[in-house]
Amino acid sequence: MLTVRSAEIDDAPGIAKVHVETWRTAYTGIIPQDYIDSMTVENRTLVWARLLQRSGGAFTTLVSEDHDQRIVGFVSGGPLRHKDPRYQAEVSSLYVQRSHQRNKHGQRLFLAAANRLAGFGLRGLFVWVLTDNPARRFYEELGGEQIAETTRLFAGKPLTEVGYGWKDTPRYG
Ligand SMILES: CC(C)(COP(=O)(O)OP(=O)(O)OC[C@H]1O[C@@H](n2cnc3c(N)ncnc32)[C@H](O)[C@@H]1OP(=O)(O)O)[C@@H](O)C(=O)NCCC(=O)NCCS
Numbered sequence: 803m804l805t806v807r808s809a810e811i812d813d814a815p816g817i818a819k820v821h822v823e824t825w826r827t828a829y830t831g832i833i834p835q836d837y838i839d840s841m842t843v844e845n846r847t848l849v850w851a852r853l854l855q856r857s858g859g860a861f862t863t864l865v866s867e868d869h870d871q872r873i874v875g876f877v878s879g880g881p882l883r884h885k886d887p888r889y890q891a892e893v894s895s896l897y898v899q900r901s902h903q904r905n906k907h908g909q910r911l912f913l914a915a916a917n918r919l920a921g922f923g924l925r926g927l928f929v930w931v932l933t934d935n936p937a938r939r940f941y942e943e944l945g946g947e948q949i950a951e952t953t954r955l956f957a958g959k960p961l962t963e964v965g966y967g968w969k970d971t972p973r974y975g
Pocket of ligand 1: 824828853895896897898899901902904905907910930931932935936937939940941943974975
């Protein structure tokens with residue numbers, strides 16, 4: 803039984819653990835190693851505690867738990883961070899621990915966040931994904947349309963990201 807629930811401040815260490823572990827397993831070879839190594843569970847816990855404390859308005863973080871109530875995935879999002887009249891909501895992070903991937907945690911988290919953001923009156927949904935990330939297939943399976951491209955610096959290395967958009971909030975099929 804997969805449980806998806808709203809994150810609370812006490813979840814910061816559990817979220818940070820998944821965040822750091824997943825970066826190491828998913829982004830090694832894609833993002834410069836210096837950048838990955840600079841992320842630790844300790845520094846991410848502080849960042850997540852601050853973010854969760856400040857959460858308000860449409861900022862949303864949800865966690866997914868296994869049978870033992872351990873956090874194995876999380877999603878966060880809020881209003882779109884750049885200007886595009888077609889989309890009002892954005893998912894800014896989505897991570898599932900490697901040992902629990904391909905068990906639909908990602909799909910449930912993503913759709914629950916989409917639903918929550920729509921509940922705040924935000925229409926449409928947008929997400930950035932690194933061009934070299936196989937997770938692009940995940941968003942394509944959910945009906946995301948490739949509608950933007952940008953380049954960002956990670957530890958001085960320019961990396962291309964693809965933007966996927968949903969004009970209507972994606973829902974459980
Ligand atoms: C991307 C991610 C969140 C997906 O979560 P998940 O729980 O593993 O995915 P789901 O089980 O919900 O997948 C649903 C469908 O999406 C597709 N999919 C998911 N991951 C995929 C991958 N790596 N490659 C190809 N297709 C994929 C499949 O069609 C899958 O259905 P199937 O397993 O029945 O074939 C997770 O793999 C992850 O955390 N990856 C590393 C970090 C990352 O890239 N995050 C996204 C940043 S934008």
